Amino acid sequence: MRSEIDRVGLKIGMWLFLYSEIILFGGLFVLYAAYFHKHPASFAVGGKELNRVIGALNTVVLLLSSFTVAASITAIQKGSRKLTIGFLIFSIFCGFIFLVNKYFEWGAKIHHGIYPNSETLVNGEPGLNIFFGLYYVITGLHGLHIIIGMVLLSISLALVLAGKIDGSRFSMLDNSGLYWHLVDLIWIFVFPLFYLVL
Amino acid sequence: MTSTPSFYHQSAPPGLTGIKAWLLTHDHKRLGLMYLGAVLFWFTIAMVLGLLLRTELMSQGRTIMGPGLYNSFFTLHGVIMVFLFAIPAIPAIFGNFFLPIQLGTDDVFFPRLNLFSWYLFMIGGLLAIVSLFVGDGFPDTGWTFYVPFSIQNSKNVGLTVTAAFILGMSSMLTGLNFVTTFHRMRDKRMGLMQIPLFTWSLYSTAWVQILATPVIGITFILVVLERLLSIGLFDPDKGGDPLLYQHLFWMYSHPAVYIMILPGMGVISEIIPVFSRKSIFGYKAIVWSSMAIAIAGSLVWAHHMYTSGMSDVSVFVFSLLTFLVAVPSAVKVFSWIATMYKGSIEMTPPFLLALMFIYLFSVGGLTGLVLGAAGTDIHVHDTHFVVAHFHFVMFGGTGFAFFAALHYWWPKMFGVMYTFRAAYWGAVLAAIGFMFHYVPMLILGLQGMPRRYYDYLPQYETGNFLAGFGAYIMVFGIIIMFVNLLMSFRKGVPAPADPWGGTTLEWKVPSPPPVHNFIDKPQIMDFPYDFKGVGEQSQKNGR
Numbered sequence: 001m002r003s004e005i006d007r008v009g010l011k012i013g014m015w016l017f018l019y020s021e022i023i024l025f026g027g028l029f030v031l032y033a034a035y036f037h038k039h040p041a042s043f044a045v046g047g048k049e050l051n052r053v054i055g056a057l058n059t060v061v062l063l064l065s066s067f068t069v070a071a072s073i074t075a076i077q078k079g080s081r082k083l084t085i086g087f088l089i090f091s092i093f094c095g096f097i098f099l100v101n102k103y104f105e106w107g108a109k110i111h112h113g114i115y116p117n118s119e120t121l122v123n124g125e126p127g128l129n130i131f132f133g134l135y136y137v138i139t140g141l142h143g144l145h146i147i148i149g150m151v152l153l154s155i156s157l158a159l160v161l162a163g164k165i166d167g168s169r170f171s172m173l174d175n176s177g178l179y180w181h182l183v184d185l186i187w188i189f190v191f192p193l194f195y196l197v198l
Numbered sequence: 199m200t201s202t203p204s205f206y207h208q209s210a211p212p213g214l215t216g217i218k219a220w221l222l223t224h225d226h227k228r229l230g231l232m233y234l235g236a237v238l239f240w241f242t243i244a245m246v247l248g249l250l251l252r253t254e255l256m257s258q259g260r261t262i263m264g265p266g267l268y269n270s271f272f273t274l275h276g277v278i279m280v281f282l283f284a285i286p287a288i289p290a291i292f293g294n295f296f297l298p299i300q301l302g303t304d305d306v307f308f309p310r311l312n313l314f315s316w317y318l319f320m321i322g323g324l325l326a327i328v329s330l331f332v333g334d335g336f337p338d339t340g341w342t343f344y345v346p347f348s349i350q351n352s353k354n355v356g357l358t359v360t361a362a363f364i365l366g367m368s369s370m371l372t373g374l375n376f377v378t379t380f381h382r383m384r385d386k387r388m389g390l391m392q393i394p395l396f397t398w399s400l401y402s403t404a405w406v407q408i409l410a411t412p413v414i415g416i417t418f419i420l421v422v423l424e425r426l427l428s429i430g431l432f433d434p435d436k437g438g439d440p441l442l443y444q445h446l447f448w449m450y451s452h453p454a455v456y457i458m459i460l461p462g463m464g465v466i467s468e469i470i471p472v473f474s475r476k477s478i479f480g481y482k483a484i485v486w487s488s489m490a491i492a493i494a495g496s497l498v499w500a501h502h503m504y505t506s507g508m509s510d511v512s513v514f515v516f517s518l519l520t521f522l523v524a525v526p527s528a529v530k531v532f533s534w535i536a537t538m539y540k541g542s543i544e545m546t547p548p549f550l551l552a553l554m555f556i557y558l559f560s561v562g563g564l565t566g567l568v569l570g571a572a573g574t575d576i577h578v579h580d581t582h583f584v585v586a587h588f589h590f591v592m593f594g595g596t597g598f599a600f601f602a603a604l605h606y607w608w609p610k611m612f613g614v615m616y617t618f619r620a621a622y623w624g625a626v627l628a629a630i631g632f633m634f635h636y637v638p639m640l641i642l643g644l645q646g647m648p649r650r651y652y653d654y655l656p657q658y659e660t661g662n663f664l665a666g667f668g669a670y671i672m673v674f675g676i677i678i679m680f681v682n683l684l685m686s687f688r689k690g691v692p693a694p695a696d697p698w699g700g701t702t703l704e705w706k707v708p709s710p711p712p713v714h715n716f717i718d719k720p721q722i723m724d725f726p727y728d729f730k731g732v733g734e735q736s737q738k739n740g741r
Contacts, residue, residue: 027449
């Protein structure tokens with residue numbers, strides 16, 4: 001039996017998992033690339049219809065939360081439990097803000113009749129249908145990852161509160177943080193691909 | 199040495215008894231055996247389905263089932279054999295059981311994750327069963343789930359695809375576990391070039407599992423979403439392109455072919471030197487060819503799509519890359535043969551099965567070149583030639599490697615020896631039946647009989663009848679093999695720690711191994727296939 005925890009090994013496992021997540025989204029980015037090549041004009045039109053202000057706001061929110069997650073890991077290593085808890089609560093709150101923004105964004109689009117298999121999209125330009133189809137699939141899957149990330153951070157928070165995570169054993173928090181950075185990183189690609197296209 | 203209780207008598211984590219000791223276990227050996235049970239169950243079902251299919255085809259027109267059932271059956275046969283037998287069989291059973299032992303350690307890096315993978319595997323299998331009985335029944339799309347048929351059709355495609363997604367997760371997490379174990383749990387004194395070849399092959403397989411499986415994951419998610427929401431990403435009317443589905447599908451499913459065959463090659467690389475009493479020829483070449491197959495095999499997916507509509511340049515590039523994969527595969531075959539050359543061969547059932555593997559796999563590989571060449575592929579695309587080709591590789595290759603592994607490691611896993619005579623009979627009958635079964639299909643394919651068809655023209659009847667006849671002989675042989683193995687429990691002839699004169703670490707521990715695998719610190723040899731000491735040792739054992 002192993003007597004001590006192999007922190008490097010835990011991280012290797014987590015990084016391998018993150019690779020697989022990147023490739024999961026990679027499949028969708030392949031579709032994006034192929035369809036962008038096929039319908040460049042429609043993608044440009046579609047991109048203008050998305051709300052850049054909310055998109056940019058969400059980017060800032062996620063970047064900020066990534067910083068606070070990293071800060072919480074540093075805080076736990078320095079032994080300051082209160083600061084860790086504060087940073088974590090703020091990060092989870094950021095995730096929540098992101099989802100609320102997303103809700104309003106999706107809601108507005110659906111209100112205008114832009115959703116998968118809607119009359120407007122099916123009878124309109126095929127390229128636009130593909131653009132919004134990909135938009136819903138990719139941001140939807142990303143939103144799901146935000147939720148998973150928030151759950152992981154909440155579990156870490158609970159463990160910190162219970163005293164199970166401290167300065168000497170914080171792999172769970174560390175790996176949840178890595179996951180959160182991944183979700184952030186994917187958004188960094190999603191944002192320009194949809195909101196800033198041409 | 200006998201005083202230490204085996205892992206059957208001691209649970210990990212300690213204190214569990216009865217069924218809980220199995221269902222909540224963290225022990226990689228118990229999990230390997232649990233996979234063995236599940237995989238054999240699925241293999242039997244899919245084998246029976248295959249037999250029914252070939253019986254239907256033995257004569258023209260309706261023989262025992264209607265066309266709808268036939269379509270569902272060949273889909274079910276394919277889905278089970280691919281996702282529940284060929285992909286998990288060797289890594290999940292023998293990999294779980296022997297990878298930690300060959301690395302000189304007591305378990306995989308993430309034991310609980312390993313248990314979780316097993317549950318995912320069972321849930322995936324359960325969903326596949328459920329999809330048989332609810333709604334409109336099992337899909338009739340073939341295991342490839344090509345759009346647009348898989349999206350428009352009213353059968354239970356969504357549920358089956360979800361099952362395959364979950365099975366993919368299970369396989370990926372196992373791979374993740376193996377890679378981490380390989381790097382972090384290996385005995386500190388064991389260098390990279392001292393690792394047994396079976397473990398090396400699992401390592402390269404694990405990378406393919408990690409890097410390729412998510413692609414099929416997202417593809418299957420898209421199929422489900424399309425069925426629920428009709429987004430139109432693969433629908434030309436809505437601006438989509440069905441060809442992109444095929445690309446995404448084969449980006450995983452071609453590398454998956456190497457997930458199936460690489461561990462099989464690893465098994466053969468273990469068996470050949472042991473029974474030739476000679477160090478493996480070209481150890482480093484075999485290690486590198488495993489990695490080369492894993493890398494090059496990930497870049498050839500579009501050779502399944504020569505007739506789907508691609509530019510000539512793409513066809514040329516993919517054809518070239520396909521030919522390149524043949525090189526590392528041939529390196530392995532020649533290394534095995536060179537190992538046997540001037541060795542002192544001891545014939546045993548695992549060795550015979552390994553020889554059969556080399557022969558059948560070579561036929562499968564060479565017919566693969568016919569398909570890899572864009573010109574000849576146009577002629578035989580989607581014919582019975584393709585069916586025969588991939589059965590030579592998947593069944594003649596992976597299947598026979600699985601049988602060989604079962605016979606090779608059976609004494610270690612269960613601590614009992616089986617009868618050689620019946621094992622030889624089973625193996626020989628299975629191989630003869632195999633040739634009878636698939637060689638006619640090669641010819642039928644060249645003559646133009648398409649695959650997956652329910653009925654055919656009169657001139658194909660002889661070939662189909664022969665193939666069906668061969669199928670019965672083959673299944674008979676396999677049954678003899680399995681019954682013989684099961685009979686070993688009844689006879690209960692205890693197996694010594696090293697019945698074969700093997701040199702890798704699993705033969706240094708008692709059969710079956712104790713719960714922490716090693717009683718004393720394992721001795722790491724400078725080279726894992728050094729047979730210098732084996733002769734004296736077997737003399738001591740009175741053999």
